[in-house]
Structures are given as structure tokens and as C-alpha cells.
Amino acid sequence: MICNKSKGLRGEITVPGDKSISHRAVMFGSIAKGTTEVTNFLQGADCLSTIDCFRKMGIEIENTPEKILIHGKGPDGLSAPSSVLDAGNSGTTTRLISGILAAQPFETTLTGDASIQKRPMRRIMEPLSMMGADISSVNGNDCAPLHIKGRPLHGIHYHSKVASAQVKSAILLAGLYADGETKVTEPVISRNHSEIMLRTFGADVHTEGNTAIIKPQPKLTGQVIHVPGDISSAAFFIAAGLCVPNSEILIKNVGINPTRDGILKVALAMGGDITLLNENHDGEWTADLLVRSSSLHGITIEGDIIPTLIDELPIINIMAAAAEGTTIIRDAAELKVKESNRIDVMVEALSAMGAQITGTEDGMIIEGGKPLHGAVIDSHLDHRIAMSFSIAALLAEGETTIKGSESVNISYPSFYETLKTLQQ
Ligand code: S3P
Numbered sequence: 482m483i484c485n486k487s488k489g490l491r492g493e494i495t496v497p498g499d500k501s502i503s504h505r506a507v508m509f510g511s512i513a514k515g516t517t518e519v520t521n522f523l524q525g526a527d528c529l530s531t532i533d534c535f536r537k538m539g540i541e542i543e544n545t546p547e548k549i550l551i552h553g554k555g556p557d558g559l560s561a562p563s564s565v566l567d568a569g570n571s572g573t574t575t576r577l578i579s580g581i582l583a584a585q586p587f588e589t590t591l592t593g594d595a596s597i598q599k600r601p602m603r604r605i606m607e608p609l610s611m612m613g614a615d616i617s618s619v620n621g622n623d624c625a626p627l628h629i630k631g632r633p634l635h636g637i638h639y640h641s642k643v644a645s646a647q648v649k650s651a652i653l654l655a656g657l658y659a660d661g662e663t664k665v666t667e668p669v670i671s672r673n674h675s676e677i678m679l680r681t682f683g684a685d686v687h688t689e690g691n692t693a694i695i696k697p698q699p700k701l702t703g704q705v706i707h708v709p710g711d712i713s714s715a716a717f718f719i720a721a722g723l724c725v726p727n728s729e730i731l732i733k734n735v736g737i738n739p740t741r742d743g744i745l746k747v748a749l750a751m752g753g754d755i756t757l758l759n760e761n762h763d764g765e766w767t768a769d770l771l772v773r774s775s776s777l778h779g780i781t782i783e784g785d786i787i788p789t790l791i792d793e794l795p796i797i798n799i800m801a802a803a804a805e806g807t808t809i810i811r812d813a814a815e816l817k818v819k820e821s822n823r824i825d826v827m828v829e830a831l832s833a834m835g836a837q838i839t840g841t842e843d844g845m846i847i848e849g850g851k852p853l854h855g856a857v858i859d860s861h862l863d864h865r866i867a868m869s870f871s872i873a874a875l876l877a878e879g880e881t882t883i884k885g886s887e888s889v890n891i892s893y894p895s896f897y898e899t900l901k902t903l904q905q
Contacts, residue, residue, distance in 0.1 A: 482867075482886035482897065484874030485855075489727030489774075490903040496715045498523040498708035499736050500892050501646070501674050502765065504531050504573045506706045507542065508654070509682045510551035511535040512559070512581060515703030519549040522708055525892045530569035530593075534578055537562040553703055556657060561587035565626070568593040570820060570862075570891050573647055575625055576605050577675075580651035583614035584658030585631035590619065592626035596820050596862065599624060605651045608639045612655050612663070636661035636697065643815065644788040646671040649693055656695040657684065666692040671788045672740040677765060678706070709736035709767045713865075714893045716744045716793045718903070721872045722772030723753045724803040730903060731758075732770045739766070743790025747797055751777040751804055779806035779849050787812045792819075795869040798827050801847040802836040803876055810844035820891075821863035830858045830870055834877055855879030864891035871900065 503523040508531060510517030522528065524544075532542050532549075539560035543550040559581070566582075566589055568574035575593055579602075582589050592598065603623040606616050615630035636659040641648050649665045653675055656663030670691050679686045681704055685696035715735045722730035737745065737757070748755055754773040761767045777800055782790075790797065794813055801808035816823040828840040833856040837848040855877050860867035862885045874881035889896040 482871065482883045484871050484881045484883065486877060487725045487875035487904060489905040490721055490725050491729050491905060492903045493731040493733065494718060494899050494903065495733045496710040496718070496735065497525065497893055497895065499711040500525060500527060500713065501573060501672060502678070502708045502736070503528040504577065505674055505678050506708065507531045507535060507549070507551060508577055508581065509678055509701065510553050510703060511540045512556045513553040513682050513701035513703050514555040515553060517551040517553060517703040518705045519551070520547070520707045522549045523711065523892070525894055526569055526890050527571035527574065527892060530567065530571045531574045531578070534566045534568065534574060537564065537566060551703070556701060559585055562589060566591045568597055568625070570594050570596055572597065572600055575602070576647035576651045577654060579605050579609060579616065579627060579629060580654030582629040583609045583612065583616060583631060583655050584634050588628070588630045590626055590628050597625050601818050602627060604643060604645065604648050608637065608641070608648070608652050609655055611637050611639065612659060614655065634659040636663040638664040638666070640666045642668070644669040644671045646675065650675040653679065653686065653693060653695045657697060657699065659697045662694060662696055664692050664694045669785045669788050670740060672738065674738070674765070681764070709765050710734045711892070712736050712741050712744060713792045715770060716796050717868045717872050717896070719744060719748055719755065719770065719772050720796045720800050721875060723748060723775045723777060724800060725875050726774050727905070728772070728774045730772045732772065734767055735770050737766045737768050740789055743786045744793040744797065746786060747780065747782055747790060748800070750780050751800060753777060777804035779804050779808035779847070781809040781811070783809070783811035791815055792865060795823055795827055795865045796872060798831060798838070798845065798847060799869050799873045801849050802831055802838070802851070802853065802873070804849040806849055808847045808849060811841070812843055814843040816844070819863070821861040821866060823863070823866070826861050826863065826866055830866065831873070833858060834873060834881070853877035855881040857882045858884065860885035860888055862888045864888040864893070868893065868896055871897070
């Protein structure tokens with residue numbers, strides 16, 4: 482994909498359904514009894530991988546442009562797949578589904594693409610093994626492919642070293658099948674979509690501070706779920722609206738769950754002009770976001786806010802490069818184990834465009850305000866890197882080529898069409 486400098490972005494857009502919530506709707510619908518209807522489902526490759534895995538385990542899932550219908554047969558209604566389960570590029574599929582597979586009366590092998598086969602799985606293998614699961618890494622490197630033999634599970638209280646919703650959710654899902662209460666304590670609270678949606682399906686789950694607690698053997702019943710727009714996808718247009726001069730973008734129906742809204746807090750702290758309209762605080766919170774061109778300044782981003790914006794750090798780097806002054810990002814070592822090593826890749830790509838950025842052990846330091854120029858950017862097939870640099874290109878003199886831009890299909894297949902509608 483070739484991208485050029487923009488004269489301004491103006492208009493009203495919607496962003497696709499939230500990726501985390503879409504995955505969970507399919508998973509929970511598949512182990513609930515009855516039909517679950519999902520609207521505004523994200524038709525991205527990651528969520529389609531989740532559908533594929535549950536279809537392979539005998540769940541009928543109808544996928545139409547208007548809605549998804551999942552015909553769940555209850556917690557014990559999955560059947561042994563006749564082939565390997567393939568999670569594609571999706572860490573959420575791999576880790577969450579492992580929690581369910583750990584308790585099934587059959588064996589599975591779960592794999593994914595080259596990126597998934599490098600991502601750490603010890604973080605779920607350890608707690609699931611403590612619950613009694615038989616889960617091993619086929620190549621002995623603590624990565625996928627994973628071989629999982631379902632076993633009777635028992636409840637545990639797990640103290641996680643990382644703030645990870647994928648780890649927390651895998652344990653909570655296994656906890657549904659355990660013989661007693663399961664608790665997960667995190668160092669900092671991570672996104673809580675599983676807790677919210679499991680409760681909607683009838684699970685007995687609650688939180689006490691940083692601890693999520695689930696009681697086993699609930700009756701899960703099919704639900705009607707409307708997925709809000711993904712704030713992680715909106716983030717690219719928030720950044721574009723703030724940084725490209727002469728811009729005003731209205732982004733409708735965006736999820737603003739407080740465990741996900743760090744991008745808004747950071748944008749405001751950097752001096753961004755963002756107004757929240759039509760706020761709705763039922764279930765998953767939503768709002769329309771009105772974003773206008775702003776003069777941004779650098780800030781320090783660290784501590785408890787990091788899990789609430791972990792996926793937005795690549796695009797926050799672009800905002801920091803456009804801002805005046807220094808932005809320091811700390812406590813974000815998790816960036817190294819995402820779809821790519823996002824510290825190394827951001828340093829490589831932003832430097833190629835003329836920005837001043839230094840990678841650190843747990844983040845980066847960006848001296849903003851240096852003029853950006855076009856470059857050839859390797860996205861390393863990481864969807865969020867491809868989209869971040871498509872936005873950076875709007876600020877740069879000359880032409881930018883994004884290699885591997887097809888990776889946007891993972892979370893935002895219509896990204897380039899939407900960007901085009903805003904161009905002046
Ligand atoms: C996700 C949790 C986050 C996030 C990922 C989606 C989820 O990962 O980066 O894109 O849906 O639970 P971690 O929980 O591993 O931090």
C-alpha cells in the first residue's frame with residue numbers, strides 16, 4: 482500500500498466491532514445452551530479463526546452480514562475436532578480457547594501462524610496445569626502448537642505476574658468447569674470484557690479489587706449481544722484527526738470501557754481536542770468521539786494505565802512523534818511479545834521516517850516534532866503496525882510504502898476504505 486501526505490481529514494465514520502468482545506461472544510455462545518445472536522461482529526481474520534475452531538468442535542455457527550447466530554449446546558456440548566485447531570494470528574483465540582479445551586473429555590492440538598508459534602504460552606500452561614490440565618507444547622518451547630488433553634479441573638487462586646486479559650480469561654473459562662471457586666489476581670487490572678459478558682450469559686463471576694472470582698458449573702444461556710465499535714480501531718482515526726491539520730472526525734459508537742480507554746486519557750493529556758457525545762453506560766460503555774486537529778505535547782505514560790492502552794501504543798508512538806517535546810513510555814515490556822516485537826519494530830520504522838526514537842527495556846523515548854519523511858515500512862505482518870504507519874504517512878513529506886498492509890484484515894478489513902472517505 483502506498484500512502485501520501487494529507488491536507489485534512491473530515492467526516493463521520495463508524496469503526497468495526499470490538500475484536501475482544503467479538504471473540505468472547507462466539508466462545509461463550511458456543512458453550513452456552515441455546516442460540517446467541519451477535520450484531521456488529523468483527524468480520525476480521527482473528528475472529529473468523531475463533532468461529533472456525535468452534536465449528537470444528539461441532540457448533541453450528543451461521544455467519545451473515547447482519548448477524549452471527551451461534552447454536553450452543555451447553556458447557557458439555559463440544560465434540561472432539563477431527564483435525565488440528567488453527568487460531569491463525571490470534572493470541573486471544575489461542576489462549577482463551579485453551580481454558581475451555583483443558584476441561585473437555587477429548588484431546589486437541591491447537592496451532593496458529595508463524596507469529597503465534599513464537600508467542601509465549603507458558604503464561605497459560607502454568608495456571609491451567611495447576612488446575613489439573615494436561616497441556617504441553619509440542620515442540621517443547623512453551624509456544625504453540627499446544628497439545629491439550631482434557632481433564633477434571635479444580636479451582637485455584639492464581640497470582641498472575643502479567644496484567645493480561647488473555648491469561649485471566651483462560652483461567653476463568655477453565656474455572657467454569659472446575660470443582661470449586663477459581664480466583665485470578667493481577668498486578669494491574671486488565672480488560673474486563675470476559676467478566677462482563679460471562680455474567681450476562683449467567684455465570685457467577687465478580688471482582689474484588691484486582692481479583693476476578695468465578696464459581697463453577699453455572700447454567701449458561703444464549704444471549705443477544707451487540708458489539709460496540711473497537712476503540713483500538715478508532716485509535717488510528719483519533720490520532721489522525723488530532724495530528725493532521727485541518728481535520729474534524731466524528732467516530733460513532735465506540736466502546737469506552739474504562740479498562741480500555743487509556744488512549745483517550747493520553748490524547749487529552751497530550752492536549753488533544755476530543756469531545757465525548759451520546760455517552761451510554763449500560764453494559765459495555767459507548768460514546769461518539771468528536772476529534773479535531775490539535776497541537777500535541779509529549780507526556781510520560783507508565784504504570785496502571787499501560788494495560789488500558791497496550792494495543793494502542795504503536796499509534797501513540799506516532800502521536801508522540803508529531804507532538805512537541807519528549808514522550809516517555811515505561812512498564813510496557815509486553816510490547817515485545819505481541820504480534821511482532823513492537824518495541825523493535827516501532828524503533829526501526831519510525832527512525833526510517835526521520836523521527837527520533839530510542840527503544841528501552843520496557844518501552845521507548847520519543848523526541849517529538851522532527852519532520853517526518855516518506856519511507857518503505859515493513860509492517861512485519863503486524864496489523865497495528867501497518868495501520869499506525871498508514872497514519873504516519875499522512876504527516877510525512879513524500880510517499881510511504883507499507884509492506885504487508887494486507888495484515889489490516891486481522892482486525893480492520895475496511896481500514897483503507899474508511900480512510901479514503903475522510904480525505905479532503
Ligand atoms: C486481548 C488482550 C490483550 C490485547 C489483545 C486482546 C483480549 O492481550 O493485547 O489484543 O482480547 O483479551 P493480553 O491480555 O495478552 O495483554
